[in-house]
Amino acid sequence: MRADRFLRACRREAVDATPIWLMRQAGRYLEGFQALRKTHSFLELVHTPELAVEISLEPVRRFDLDAAIVFADILLPLEPMGLTLHFEAEGGPRIENPVRDEEDAGRLRPVDPRDGLGDVLETLRILRQELGGRVPLIGFAAAPFTLLSYAVEGETRRDAPSLKALMWGRPALFEALMRRMSEVTVAYLRSQVEAGAQALQLFDSWVGALSPLDYGRHVLPHTQAVIRGLRGTGVPVIHFAPLTTSYLDLVLETGADVLSVDWRADLTSVRREARGRAAVQGNLDPLLLKEGNPAQIREEARRILERAGPDAGHIFNLGHGVLPGTPPAHVGILVDAVHTFSALEGRPRR
DSSP states (O other): OGGGHHHHHHTTOOOSSOOBOOTTOSSTTSHHHHHHHTTSOHHHHHTOHHHHHHHHHHHHHHSOOSOEEOOOOTTGGGTTTTOOEEEETTTEEEESSOOOSHHHHHTOOOOOHHHHTHHHHHHHHHHHHHHTTSSOEEEEEEOHHHHHHHHHHSBOOTTOHHHHHHHHHOHHHHHHHHHHHHHHHHHHHHHHHHHTOSEEEEEOTTGGGSOHHHIIIIIHHHHHHHHHHTGGGOSOEEEEOTTOGGGHHHHGGGOOSEEEOOTTSOHHHHHHHHTTTOEEEOOBOHHHHHHSOHHHHHHHHHHHHHHHOSSSOEEBOBSSOOOTTOOHHHHHHHHHHHHHHHHHTTOOOO
């Protein structure tokens, strides 16, 4: 059951122990990534399949994780659309030519993932072969609202002021752009499945900036369209939408197989509301993983497992990505604790 523990949990089927993987498990906290980053830019790493494969495999080789996730970035589809992307040493991603009006939108190019995003697809193909069925492979992309947020803001803006102004002031343009991002996302994720991805995560990292009314009116239909567009792939879809527990009922209407929640969410309440509709993924505070001591990490893992309850369909994860500077030993402690505590509780979950 070890090889399919994660996929069984996605389908809310019985497992021998709670599966665990971590957002950004392949990244800046690991020595292999740090060594490569000294001689390559971030975009060089994601666009060079041989390097991206090694970065993706490092955590799976080192820790007893239940899934691998491809090393890539949610903003990559913006490049073949004609937007100039670079990553600053401090301050994160930046778009040099953001979309602000109809003229900008008219310059966006159509995207064929097999061409403009072929590097990521090749990484997935190699990874699937290298993993040899030991653990499943996760692909991912940004949800339409988050992808459009970066395209419009040009940088990380958690409150998305320019995008919300566009949504309220020029709704026709906003809707046209959201449809465009939805189409690109569906095509990209379907291509990832064809290349070997066995599960998909849809990151809507900034959707928590919206009110329930705006989410339901302007965003939910497009997220639903993406998930409907993936139904024929046969792989589970995880939807990560932090800071949205105040309108969890709406987020559950996306149709995702798994709802990934941040550490601010009460897992017992989320599990109760999602019961019969979706599995739940989460939700350790990534800062505790970085700054806590081993006893605190183990205790929080135990507490989260208790709050998740005995029903099938819980995947352990962080409430966001692994933070830079997190001691790798802490990751090992967490992974072992989750497997040990969940197995000792007399599961399989059912």
